[in-house]
Amino acid sequence: MKRNLDPIDRRILNELQAHGRMSIVDLAERVHLTKTPCSERVKRLERDGVICGYSAEIDPTEVDMGHVMIVHVNLAKTSDRSLEDFNRAVRLIPEVQSCLMIAGPFDYMLKVRTRNITEFRELLGEQISQLPSVMQTHSFAVMESVKETSMIELRN
Template identity: 80%
Template sequence: MRRKLDPTDRRILNALQSFGRLSIVDLAERVHLTKTPCSERVKRLEREGVIMGYSATLNPAEVEMDHVMIVHVNLAKTSESALEDFNQAIKQIPEVQTCLMIAGPFDYMLKVRTRDISHFRELLGERISQLPAVMQTHSYAVMETVKETAMIELRG
């Protein structure tokens, strides 16, 4: 049974999402706890899988990976084995940042980040289009990222 998050857990999670490099001392101060109880809560949240990991957010332009495409994928068949084969194969392509199975006119939506259009064209032709059961793709160039976040704001 999943433990319900109390207001202190929520404050800890919000602070860590915004400032992932906070020391336990700084975090405890922000959420109005002493160091030991704060540390114990963070360890519990990690152990229970609420906190899945920590990472740095990179500036895509500074690492020359600022070309973004959205790709809609239609599969030739959607049997359980075809979906599982596609799911496993798509996870092996690092340029695919997000893969969403969709209920609608296509089966999957991908967010793909590459160096430029040539890199994308190569990736589409040699990798994405060759994935198991792929019948058709439609690609859309992202002109500007207006909002992008992984943060889940927790209220209460």
């Protein structure tokens, strides 16, 4: 459901996306509100499901998870049941950071993060290729990540 967000809500959301750990006092100052109305707006945005959660951004190379592969997946069948089964199963693989259903020459595109190519190869053979209805996969090594973000810029 589309939410009607006023300019202050949008500023709050932009600030929290960029600086999720900032205090309500700092947030209120940045969006030109006092503490109480700012806090009430944040609680409403959380309660309404606009803010889904908070997280820390981790440097993958610092935790030895710098290897990224893109995997195109073709399914043998694309009935509603097959798609639901695939979706449910792929969500259980923690190394799959992103799974997008695609309209095009393949059915899904996965972003997979592992320690190295050997670990990826094992994951591909033992889990990804064994997902429901998988007929074929094509894997592409990511040489460099030029831009990655989960931020959604909200304009007034």
